[in-house]
Amino acid sequence: MQTITSVAELRRILEKCRSSDQQIGFVPTMGYLHDGHLALIAASQAKCDVTVVSIFVNPTQFGPNEDLSRYPRDFLRDEELCRGQGVAILFAPDAHEAYPSDFETFVEPGDLAKPLCGAFRPGHFRGVATIVCKLFNMVQPDIAFFGQKDFQQCAIVRRMVVDLNLPIEIVIVPTVREQDGLAMSSRNRYLSDEERQQALAISRGLSAALDEFRSGERHVEKLIAVAKKHLKAVDRLEYLELVDSDTLKSADSPLRRPSALCAAAYVGSTRLIDNVILTLPTR
Structure with a gap:
């Protein structure tokens, strides 16, 4: 497994995969991986030749009073989990790599972002749509994998892919639960x-x-x-x-x-x- 932090290096390596007609699967995450994430990785491994996992705690999807600063992080543990799952590339950009200092362009989702979580977390799905779109452009996968637990996010990503003509298949993987039924998070x-x-x-x-x-x-x-x-x-x-x-x-x-x-x-x-x-x- 290669751990990569720059977009330029990521693109250079993935270009070699594309030139040999390898199908690229992508699992975007904010890290602190659990069995739900591992199910997404397994789904990618089953369908694709190369699996890329990203770890990036996206600041633009957190509100001013939310848990950005204390969101759980354990990169070394995540790295070992990905290696154990046979992930080809772990992409872990820092905040500056994802959002240059003069960044000012955002993806604004429409009506799908207004109900449910959107009604209580203003700007959240703007941040989600923006970072997912950016990651899609960085990785340029054939297939991307998301978990059903984030149902509204899945709907917004599917719509974004259609509306922006992104040549990516979106696969939704069922929610993974603890033995007693609690959704993994x-x-x-x-x-x-x-x-x-x-x-x-x-x-x-x-x-x-x-x-x-x-x-x-x-x-x-x-x-x-x-x-x-x-x-x-x-x-x-x-x-x-x-x-x-x-x-x-x-x-x-x-x-x-x-x-x-x-x-x-x-x-x-x-x-x-x-x-x-x-x-x-x-x-």
């Missing part, structure tokens, strides 16, 4: 043992609603009510919404299109997100 390390148990209310609520859906329930209000019974255990529920999977607009009853039940909640001072996909059976 780098921020889980913030939780105390007691908060860790409290956080299970999120996945249990979403799972209960999914079970009701699979049993035939199609009314939005009833599905949300089922989930909300469990989510009373969190310290603060930021949102619990059932949205159309494509538009992210509020879903209508009865459900006739693929939808997602999405939640964001605080346990202690830690903000966690999760979702389940409600796919209608095909006839």
Whole structure:
């Protein structure tokens, strides 16, 4: 595995891969890797000849009162995990490499960035879209891999690829969970043992609603009510919404299109997100 910090060196090495017709897979991360990230890497390894993983804690997607300064970091551990997974290139630019001092051009997502997390984190998806677009231009992958846990991010990235004519296939990998159902997240390390148990209310609520859906329930209000019974255990529920999977607009009853039940909640001072996909059976 090669660890690279400059765009110029990254492009030089990847050009050799392209010249030999190797397919390049890309997994963008903010580091502090867990099994969810490793699932993305495994998906890339299965489909591509060369896997590139990036580690960059992107400052433009954090608000002024968010956790940029304390976001978990352990580069040496991440490097060893990537090496153990057979990653070809670990790309770890510093802030200046990603954002030169005179940087002033951003990618502004549209309506997909307004609901859900976008309503509570102004500017967040502007930062996400900008850094993902920049990384796509740096790596120029054939396929990029994202996790379903970041459902709204996935929708925005897919739309950006279409709108900006980027020749990249986007693959969404299902959310990886702990044995008790908690969605894996780098921020889980913030939780105390007691908060860790409290956080299970999120996945249990979403799972209960999914079970009701699979049993035939199609009314939005009833599905949300089922989930909300469990989510009373969190310290603060930021949102619990059932949205159309494509538009992210509020879903209508009865459900006739693929939808997602999405939640964001605080346990202690830690903000966690999760979702389940409600796919209608095909006839």
